[in-house]
Amino acid sequence: MAAISTLAKRLNSALILKSFFAFLSTYIFYKSYLYPTFFSPLRHIPGPPNKSKVNKYHIPFLGHYLDLVREEPGNTFNDWIEQYGGIVAYHGLFNTLQIVLGDPKAIQHVYSTYAYDYPKSSRTVRLLSSVIGKGGVLLAEGAIHRKQRKMLNPAFSHKHIKEMVPTMAAPAETLGKIWEDRVDASECNSVEFDIVHDLKSCTLDIIGQAGFGYDFQALTTPDNELRQAYKQLPAGQSPLIILLRGYVPYYINIPFKHNQIRKQSLRTFERVTTDIIQEKRVQIGAAKGKSGDGKDLMSILVQANEQVGTLDDGKLTDTELKAQIMTFMAAGHDTTSNLVTWMLHVLSTHSDAQRKVRQEILDHIGLPTKHDYGHLNYDALNALPYLAACVKEVLRLFPPVSATSRVAAHDDEILGYDIPKGTQIILPVSALHKLKSIYGDDAEEFRPERWMDPASFSEEVQQSIKFVTPDMAWAYVPFLMGPHNCIGSKFAIIEAKILLYYLLINLEYAPVPGFKFTKIARVTLRPDPGMRLIVKRIQRDAPAAL
Numbered sequence: 293m294a295a296i297s298t299l300a301k302r303l304n305s306a307l308i309l310k311s312f313f314a315f316l317s318t319y320i321f322y323k324s325y326l327y328p329t330f331f332s333p334l335r336h337i338p339g340p341p342n343k344s345k346v347n348k349y350h351i352p353f354l355g356h357y358l359d360l361v362r363e364e365p366g367n368t369f370n371d372w373i374e375q376y377g378g379i380v381a382y383h384g385l386f387n388t389l390q391i392v393l394g395d396p397k398a399i400q401h402v403y404s405t406y407a408y409d410y411p412k413s414s415r416t417v418r419l420l421s422s423v424i425g426k427g428g429v430l431l432a433e434g435a436i437h438r439k440q441r442k443m444l445n446p447a448f449s450h451k452h453i454k455e456m457v458p459t460m461a462a463p464a465e466t467l468g469k470i471w472e473d474r475v476d477a478s479e480c481n482s483v484e485f486d487i488v489h490d491l492k493s494c495t496l497d498i499i500g501q502a503g504f505g506y507d508f509q510a511l512t513t514p515d516n517e518l519r520q521a522y523k524q525l526p527a528g529q530s531p532l533i534i535l536l537r538g539y540v541p542y543y544i545n546i547p548f549k550h551n552q553i554r555k556q557s558l559r560t561f562e563r564v565t566t567d568i569i570q571e572k573r574v575q576i577g578a579a580k581g582k583s584g585d586g587k588d589l590m591s592i593l594v595q596a597n598e599q600v601g602t603l604d605d606g607k608l609t610d611t612e613l614k615a616q617i618m619t620f621m622a623a624g625h626d627t628t629s630n631l632v633t634w635m636l637h638v639l640s641t642h643s644d645a646q647r648k649v650r651q652e653i654l655d656h657i658g659l660p661t662k663h664d665y666g667h668l669n670y671d672a673l674n675a676l677p678y679l680a681a682c683v684k685e686v687l688r689l690f691p692p693v694s695a696t697s698r699v700a701a702h703d704d705e706i707l708g709y710d711i712p713k714g715t716q717i718i719l720p721v722s723a724l725h726k727l728k729s730i731y732g733d734d735a736e737e738f739r740p741e742r743w744m745d746p747a748s749f750s751e752e753v754q755q756s757i758k759f760v761t762p763d764m765a766w767a768y769v770p771f772l773m774g775p776h777n778c779i780g781s782k783f784a785i786i787e788a789k790i791l792l793y794y795l796l797i798n799l800e801y802a803p804v805p806g807f808k809f810t811k812i813a814r815v816t817l818r819p820d821p822g823m824r825l826i827v828k829r830i831q832r833d834a835p836a837a838l
């Protein structure tokens with residue numbers, strides 16, 4: 293009897309196991325083949341056939357994934373938009389149908405008019421929050437996002453950013469001096485080095501000081517506690533780990549070494565950011581409400597927040613305040629250092645543009661005076677048309693955020709196509725920035741003059757818009773559009789211009805013969821394995837003031 297019962301139990305477990313695998317295989321087959329091929333409403337949207345160029349053996353479940361990651365970021369999307377139109381369906385990982393947008397109305401629909409119906413996907417949130425924590429404006433949605441933006445917007449106003457110029461200029465001046473000393477120490481007035489590391493350190497110092505009044509001393513002292521913690525955050529960010537963090541819920545809780553390092557770093561952040569907020573409160577109390585002006589973003593924010601009555605009135609909690617520090621740091625440091633990296637690269641290969649922009653700076657602002665930033669004001673820097681055009685053109689060709697994605701929270705309709713809830717939607721920033729229909733046949737070329745001359749744009753664009761008006765904003769979106777657009781765009785642009793001032797005025801840049809790099813999009817668009825340049829001091833009759 294006992295033997296029969298054991299046999300029955302064994303048979304039962306075998307049956308359960310078999311049924312489970314049969315169900316799982318059927319589910320996977322349905323989701324990754326039957327549904328996208330025969331049932332998904334997205335199959336009616338034009339797009340490339342489910343046949344990968346790179347994945348020659350058509351390994352199932354990879355869809356066009358390898359085509360997208362192996363090509364230069366944006367190029368595949370650009371080809372598809374040119375070929376299939378303003379809404380394209382393609383096969384992502386696990387063969388899921390996703391859509392990519394290249395049409396003004398569709399982009400406006402998703403990223404502006406109905407932006408809160410298209411939040412970031414849970415995968416994106418998981419991935420980003422594993423680095424910047426939860427609760428900040430970048431990951432907030434709906435009413436909470438609206439409330440946070442309302443509180444944050446004043447800190448990013450023209451008035452406050454203008455007052456931050458000297459704070460931004462100090463680390464930029466230090467970096468200029470470090471590079472000049474490096475060249476002067478060489479025997480032949482010429483050094484070759486990778487500019488990426490120093491630029492990252494400098495933008496970290498700037499966001500530390502201008503963002504929350506914290507001195508990372510990244511340029512001068514490498515072992516600062518918060519900097520070390522920050523450096524550890526992307527620990528283990530190989531493409532595979534990025535995928536696992538995004539796709540596998542609770543992956544970050546598995547006690548792998550990189551996950552433990554991340555947790556330790558987040559604990560350091562928690563402690564230091566709590567101290568920062570506390571310190572701001574003490575300073576504000578001591579200054580009896582006068583503090584804030586001319587200070588850092590967080591001082592202004594904490595001061596404004598203290599004046600709000602209760603949480604119901606829109607007051608931010610301490611957790612939300614702390615999360616903004618992490619957000620400013622993550623969103624505002626790599627992005628700007630990449631912008632300046634790409635700018636110096638492009639100027640190194642376009643010596644005429646390099647000379648022209650330097651001359652413009654010299655003619656209108658002049659040489660620097662040590663530790664005196666009076667002449668380097670916001671309006672003066674923003675009044676330089678060629679510098680502005682160069683920054684715009686680099687943001688077009690090398691947008692630090694080269695693509696961004698959203699997911700449909702409800703069933704919807706875009707351009708007459710049914711979009712089921714859960715559809716992943718891509719805004720291919722770098723692909724849009726190279727559309728020949730907008731930028732003409734030389735869309736791939738660095739030509740800052742296009743921003744100074746309306747005739748540069750296609751006739752269609754010239755007729756439909758006055759000239760580079762918000763109507764065209766959909767095809768030029770380095771800072772996105774709509775309620776989630778970059779709150780730090782003015783901060784970033786003036787920061788980049790200040791850096792360029794100190795890095796161009798006494799130094800010139802040339803490409804390193806034979807040095808090769810590829811563009812990779814790893815959160816931000818960066819050169820891999822870095823950006824080596826030849827740097828020389830400019831010989832002038834009278835020595836430069838610094």
Ligand code: HEM
Nearest residue numbers: 429430623624627628631692693696771772776778780784
């Ligand atoms: C060249 C430099 C920069 C570029 C290209 C850039 C680009 C962007 C983009 C495209 C987004 C939208 C991302 C999305 O929702 O999918 C964004 C959001 C954001 N950026 Fe920037 N950014 C830059 C610099 C900065 C700086 C310097 C700061 C802060 C000082 C900053 C703070 C933020 C914040 C807080 C958000 C979230 C806004 C929201 O969701 O409401 N960014 N940025």
